Amino acid sequence: MIDTLNERSQSIFEAIVEDYINTAEPVGSRAITKRHRFDLSPATVRNVMSDLEEMGLLVSPHTSAGRIPTEKGYQYYVESLLKVRDLPDEFRNRFETGAGFAGKSMENIMQEVGNMLSSISRHTGLVMAPRFQSTVFRQIEFVRLSQTRLLVIFVSESGLVQNKIIEPGIDFSRRDLESITRYLNQRLTGMTIAEVREKIALELREERNRYNQLEQQALELSGQALQEDIADQIYVAGTSYMLEQPEFNTNDSMVRIMRALESKQQLIDLLDCSQQAGGVQIFIGSQANRAHLDGCSLIAAPFSGKKGAIGTLGVIGPMRMNYSQVIPIVDFTATLVSRMLDRESQ
C-alpha cells in the first residue's frame, strides 16, 4: 500500500517530516512549497498531503493547522527514506579525546559514556551495564576480611570486576582459601556466570555423597557467593533535555516523563529487547511504550567485548527526533565502547 507512493509524494512526505523535526510545528502546504522549491502550487501539495493523511502517515491536529507525521509516518520515514549521515568529525573527536577508560571503574565509564551520548545528541542518554549473569567467568578470588567475613571478587573475561561480601559460617584459613581458589579457577574458567551457577548446583548434589571436603567447601562457598543476583545497573544522563522538548511542555507530561525515566526497571526491560539483535535498533512510539514513554523514540545498540559482556546503550527522545543525526552517534558510541572493552580485557 505504501509502496504505491510515487516519487513526488515521497519527497513531499520527506520534506514534511524533516520540516517538522526541525521546527516542531505542524507543516502547511504553503510552507512546503516555499522551503523546498518544488515546482508545485500549494494546492497540489495539499492534494498529496490529503492522500498521505488517508494512508495514515500524517494527521492534522485540527482543521486549520498544518500536518504532522504519525507514528506510522515516522516508521515509514526511518525504514524507507532516511539517509543516515556520517558522523561529523567534531563529534568523533569529542568522543575520542573524552574517553580514556584505562583504570576507571565500570560505573565511571558508564556514567561518562552516558554523559557523552547525552551532550552530543542533545537528548537523554541511556547506558545499561553488562549483565553479570551473561559475562564469562575468568577468575575468582577471596579476601579474608575477618574471621566470619569474606570478600569474594569475580573477574569476567572482559575485565569487569564485581565484589560481594559473604559470611560462610566457617573460618577458612588463608591456605584453605588458596586451595579453594585454585580449584575453582581451574574448573570454572570460560563459562558464563549462569552456566557456572548451574554447574555448581549440579555438582553440589553429586558431591554430597563423596568425601572430598575441599571440593565440597569450594562448591558451597562459590554457590553462596553467586546465589543472589547482582542487580542490573542503568545510567540515565541528561533527563532535562527531554523536558525541554516542546511536545512535553505541559506540567503533566513533564511529570509523566520524569516518572518514567526514574523507574529504572522499565528502562532495563526496554533496553533488554534490543540486546538480542546486533546493531542499531530503533523503537518508535508505541514500540517503546513498554516503559510508559508515550510519544518517545529510542535508538539503541548493544556493545560487547570479544568475549561476551554485553551491555546496551542508547538515546531516548521525542518521536520527532533527528534520526539521521542520532543513529550514527549511537552506532559510533557502541562501537567505541566495544573497542575499549576489548582493549581493557587483554
Next chain:
Amino acid sequence: MIDTLNERSQSIFEAIVEDYINTAEPVGSRAITKRHRFDLSPATVRNVMSDLEEMGLLVSPHTSAGRIPTEKGYQYYVESLLKVRDLPDEFRNRFETGAGFAGKSMENIMQEVGNMLSSISRHTGLVMAPRFQSTVFRQIEFVRLSQTRLLVIFVSESGLVQNKIIEPGIDFSRRDLESITRYLNQRLTGMTIAEVREKIALELREERNRYNQLEQQALELSGQALQEDIADQIYVAGTSYMLEQPEFNTNDSMVRIMRALESKQQLIDLLDCSQQAGGVQIFIGSQANRAHLDGCSLIAAPFSGKKGAIGTLGVIGPMRMNYSQVIPIVDFTATLVSRMLDRESQ
C-alpha cells in the same frame, strides 16, 4: 527585633506558616480566624499580619492575595517555633523491614536508602557516599589479572570496598605480591586514605636512597593505586516529587530544577557543608543556593560508622516543606544507616 514578637503574634505567624505548608496558597486573615478559632476578628489578624510583613517574615504576592512566609520567615519558624514530631511508627517499620544491608554493595545500599528517604518524605532524596579519602584504611589486597594488570582492592574499617585496575609495568609473581601485601597491611592500617597517601609519598622520597627492593616496590605499587581520586558518588531519588510541587509548575522552573538536580557536583558541594557539623542541618532558601536551587530547602544529616567513613544524606524540596515531618525522617535515617555501617564493619 524578632524577640519582641508577643505570644499572639507568634501563634498567628505559626498558623500562617502551617496553613501555607498545607495548602500552598497565600493565607488570608479570614482563613486564619476560621481555621484556627482564635477569638479575634479578621481585622485584628490583619493588623498583626501587617506587622509581621514589616518585620520581613511575610510577603503578599500582590495586594489582593493573602500572605506567604518569606525565607526569613521560614528560618524564624524553624528556629523558634517548630515542634519536631516523633517519627510515626509506620515509617519506622517501613525502614526497618526494608533495609537489610547485609552483603549488599555500598552502591545498592545507598540507592535503597535514597529511595526510602524519597518515598517516605515524598520529596527528593539525596545520599552521598562516604568519601574514600577520609575513610580509614584497613586492608589492601592485590589480585593478578594478567601479566601486566593488577586488581587492587582496598577495604576500609567500615567495610567499604573499592577496587581499581593498575598496570604497574613489572610482572609481579604471586609470592612477591603476598610479601608486598603483608608489608603494606602491617604499616598502613588505621590511617585515613589521605594520610596513607602522604606517608607513601614521603617514604618514597626517602626510600630511593636505600636498597630494600621489596619496600621500594610496595610503595610504588600502592602509590600508583592511590594516585587518582575516586570520584564522590551521590544518588538522587524521587526527582519527580520536586516537579509535582505547585511552586515549580512552570516549564522553566521544571527545567531549571531538573538541571540543578542533574549537576551532581553542585549537590555534592552543598552536602559537603553539612558534613562538618554533626546532627541534622537545615538549609533554607538562599542557604541552599549554592546548587542553583532557588526556593528550595535542604534537610541533611551526616552518617558514619564508629570508625570514620562519613557520608551525608538528606531530603530536598520546596521551602514550603513540612519540616516537622521531614526532619525526624532524615534524623532517623541517618542514625539507622550509621548503625548498619557499624554492624557491617565488625
Next chain:
DNA sequence: ATTAGCACTCAGTAAGGGCGAGTGCTAATA
C-alpha cells in the same frame, strides 16, 4: 486595644472579536 464597615486592588475567568494560517472544494486551465 479591638472591631465593624467600606472603598479599593488585582488575579483569574469568561466572553467577544479580529487575525492569520491552513484547509477542502470547485471550476478554470494547460
Next chain:
DNA sequence: TATTAGCACTCGCCCTTACTGAGTGCTAAT
C-alpha cells in the same frame, strides 16, 4: 488528466473588556 487559482470556511491564538471574589488598608466607633 493533472495542475492550479480562487474562495469560503475553520479554528487556534491573542487581545480587549467586563465581571467576580478574595483580600487588603484605613477610619471611625466601641
